[in-house]
Amino acid sequence: MKPKTDERPGVVILATGGTIAGMGESGTRPGYTPGQIAVDDMIAAVPSLSQLARIEGEQVASVGSQDMTFAIMTTLASRINALLADDAVAGIVVTHGTDTMEETAFFLNLTVDSRKPVVMTGAMRPPTALSADGPLNLYNAVAVAADPAAVDRGVLVVMNDRIHGAHSLTKTNTTSVETFLSPITGLIGTVIYGQTQYFRGPFRRHTDASEFSPAGASTLPRVDILYACADMPADLVDGSVSRGARGIVIAGDGNGNMNAPTIERAALAASRGTVIVRSSRVPSGKVSRNIEIDDDRLGFIVSDELNPVKARILLMLALGKKRSREELQELFYTY
């Protein structure tokens, strides 16, 4: 970042695409294409950002977040680490689509090596829509990134006046601006027209205390997610194993359950070295060991508070090193 010229904190906005940079044909038609507007135009559209911070923008990617990849996430984490090592940079904002925002947030929470604020934001309505939510979300995200009180709270997501933690948030509504919730442990805080208030810090290990880094994260092992349902076909497990999955996360019903035939195939896969993690398709609540399923006997791991997509990311990073089943289980209680 350019050297300091005044007392305002320096904030770099890294853009990756999403609806916040989308374009639609009209203000009232629902159709649009994400990732069309360049970062400098996005910044220019909110002139009041310059009252909060000295702003610079960089375009890292231009994708709808349904097309987010680990290669882009790794580039993002490395760039954030390099920028935050610069004394002129107080914090980072990442603009991102909302579809996979929680995945990138959790990946960055594990791989960014700094206590300075990293704040993600996006929009549910493109800038061309009536009552677009992107400009105020961007303003609030910059306010949090520039706020010394946001230091050491892990990677944050600011949307619709709420400050969520990377570990807790999840997308819950396909169209509403109030889509993100932190159902198990609640909000980190709120930000109303740039005024911040914090309720808590993150409870789990993150960022500079994490043992993970972006190095090597673009060649992560395959981990599949299988969605449990009534009369689930058990051979889905065999399909994943035969395609080279080193781990399988079961988006189980209830407390991470699956039917008896799937338990049998999963236990066989576990005995042959595939890591089986029981998570849940239910949006809230922990998955605990040995409730209805004898994890100790069958060799399964539970995801604790992580939903299936975040459990997959933790397992992919964890498999970069040889670890016992007990060590893998411990990671799910730690991160």
Ligand code: ASP
């Ligand atoms: N599909 C879009 C994306 O994730 C949705 C959004 O940004 O809200 O990029």
